[in-house]
Amino acid sequence: MKRMKRWIASGAVLVAVMWATGCQERQSPCSCDREVVLAPVAMPPSVPATPKPELALEETMKPEDLLHRRFALASVNGKEFTIDDPARRPTIEFNETFQIAGRVCNTFRGPAQLKDGKLLAENLAMTRMMCGGELDEVERLFVAMLRAGADITLSEHGTHLTLSQGDTMLVYTRADWVR
Numbered sequence: 001m002k003r004m005k006r007w008i009a010s011g012a013v014l015v016a017v018m019w020a021t022g023c024q025e026r027q028s029p030c031s032c033d034r035e036v037v038l039a040p041v042a043m044p045p046s047v048p049a050t051p052k053p054e055l056a057l058e059e060t061m062k063p064e065d066l067l068h069r070r071f072a073l074a075s076v077n078g079k080e081f082t083i084d085d086p087a088r089r090p091t092i093e094f095n096e097t098f099q100i101a102g103r104v105c106n107t108f109r110g111p112a113q114l115k116d117g118k119l120l121a122e123n124l125a126m127t128r129m130m131c132g133g134e135l136d137e138v139e140r141l142f143v144a145m146l147r148a149g150a151d152i153t154l155s156e157h158g159t160h161l162t163l164s165q166g167d168t169m170l171v172y173t174r175a176d177w178v179r
Contacts, residue, residue, distance in 0.1 A: 070093040071091065071092050071172030073171075090104040119149065120147075
């Protein structure tokens with residue numbers, strides 16, 4: 001298939017050159033007044049078979065790549081995050097003005113920015129409920145990371161979002177809105 005595509009592309013270039021130089025048909029030797037010189041045709045590089053590893057936001061993404069996306073917490077520091085009520089799973093979403101919203105223990109909303117490869121959200125508005133247990137600890141880590149600026153990566157296909165800072169790492173998976 002690749003050889004056929006190259007052959008077709010080379011033939012199309014030959015026809016275009018002949019037409020541009022005034023040759024109407026190909027004869028041996030060429031009956032054109034001008035000499036036809038064919039340059040090598042550059043073929044596009046092939047797509048690698050293995051997926052790329054996660055790359056830092058500043059290297060591959062723009063804020064627009066996160067807009068209108070929602071992610072649910074999957075793991076905390078390498079340990080799978082489990083919760084009895086799936087409706088209470090911590091989430092984060094990004095809207096068109098690059099504000100973030102979601103919930104950990106409490107719901108939050110506020111402006112965010114990308115600065116030097118970090119997600120920064122210093123002025124989050126939050127509810128003030130006591131949830132107890134692991135959710136309170138995850139929320140404390142999450143808020144501290146965003147206030148100081150969390151390193152952010154997004155997997156190549158946009159299915160996993162990772163926020164990290166020091167020894168703390170929160171991994172989220174892409175989640176759809178369900179009613």
